[in-house]
Amino acid sequence: METLRGKEHSNWLVVLCVGSCIVWFFLCLNIFDFDFDLPVTPYNHKRIMQVALVSLLCSFFLVPSYRHVVRSVLEESLLIRSWLVSLVFISASGLLADNPLHSFFESLHWLFLLSVFCVGFYVARQGMGGGVLLGILLLHGLMLLKALAFLMFELAAKVPVRAEMLYPGVENTRFFNQVQVFMVPLLYVWLARSNYKTIACLFLFINLLLAFAGGARGLLVGLIAGGLVAYVLLKPWRAEVLKAACVCVIACVSYLLLQLLSEVGERADAFRAHSSGRITIWINLIEALGPAHFWLGEGTGSFSYHDFKRHEGHPHNSLLQFIYEWGALGAGAAIVSFACVLLKAYKFFNQSDNCQHQLDITAGLAVSLVSAGFYSLFSGLVVMPMPQTLLFLFAGILLGGLPDYLQSEVAGVHASPKLPGGSWLTYRYLVWGVAFILFGVYLHLFGTYLLQQAELPEVFKGPRFWAQGAQMKWEI
Helix, strand or coil: CHHHHHHHHHHHHHHHHHHHHHHHHHHHHCCCCCCCCCCCCHHHHHHHHHHHHHHHHHHHHHCHHHHHHHHHHHHCHHHHHHHHHHHHHHHHHHHCCCCHHHHHHHHHHHHHCHHHHHHHHHHHHCCCHHHHHHHHHHHHHHHHHHHHHHHHHHHHCCCCECHHHCCCCCCCHHHHHHHHHHHHHHHHHHHHHCCCHHHHHHHHHHHHHHHHHCCCHHHHHHHHHHHHHHHHHCHHHHHHHHHHHHHHHHHHHHHHHHHHHCCECHHHCCCCCCCCCHHHHHHHHHHHCCHHHHCCCCCCCHHHCCCCCCCCCCCCCHHHHHHHHHCHHHHHHHHHHHHHHHHHHHCCCCCCCCCHHHHHHHHHHHHHHHHHHHHCCCCCCCCCHHHHHHHHHHHHHHHHCCHHHHHHHHHCCCCCCCCCCCHHHHHHHHHHHHHHHHHHHHHHHHHHHHHHHHHCCCCCCCCCCCCCCCCCCCCC
């Protein structure tokens, strides 16, 4: 009877975890243009939704069965050690920052985003990782159909195609492009082998056509780079990659034909040659780096309030941003922690004893993360609310879906650590106490920072944590 009750409780928790991720994605996209009647911009709305999701997911750690499953991550020694090393250097950089409060808050944000990684790991362990991905893809598909309709409206009106008109309700077209980079590989790597291959091919074409029509050069570079990596390293999926390349060519030709029907706005020109100011930003940031940045950075979020004679809140390059803000060692350790997940997944791709369906999902997620990594070298993907969340969610689903975790759970190898006497209870209470305090401080600073942004309309430093990007003030 207790076993049945425990299983029923676990089923409800799985439904809650899956539903939380899908509802979050739905509310952020706002496909049907609901009027939430909130005095915030669409960007800030997405940030509020992200923190609401993190708050909910953190509460799941109060459930013993959830903790038991997630604790399996601790078995990954290299991942945990590299993450702890990065945490040390990130914290040290924040303590020495010009605005320690601001850096402390943004560092806490990165810390609590691990709750998204954990829920992805949990749902994958329960065999529902594909369900989360399919739900997100369906919502994404609705948004694509809406964008395609608006593209047709632009052509019918015979006005220049404007990138900002393709995604109504999205504050900046590039913010949605940063979501697309996670979705496209799932279409041509995972769903291309499923019963939905025809639908997957159709939505792949729509994605790529909109990418060309919206002038999403960074997105296209990220997808092409991810596709090349997949072709070289994932031999069983080479046919799917080649089919995706053919679809890309067809989408490009269709875009060129659209140019004959209508003019193309400057930002919608996929073949424009200039860097949109990125090279200037990168050169200025590289010049600001010194030997000390090998050890420590300027603090999380510091780029948004240091003077680079630009208004962007991020340098449109994740590697340069991490080195500048976290230091080379902290940035390297953080990157290694994500690389551990990808390398572990790669070991299973050539093993014939694994479930083909699970391998397809694993390959799709891996290519999504690789494509997003390349795209982040040309955009602010790692600081925007939706792609930032998807980055952690996809990494968690990828790691949790690997077969060894499913087998080890059946074998029962993940037992609670045994410590002498009452030391385990003392340790557990200490960890819980620190976690509650940090989370309370995080939520307090979150609200304070939001109010400060509303009081400083004249300060604009580009989108970072909030759309305005102005740094946090000391007055609390």
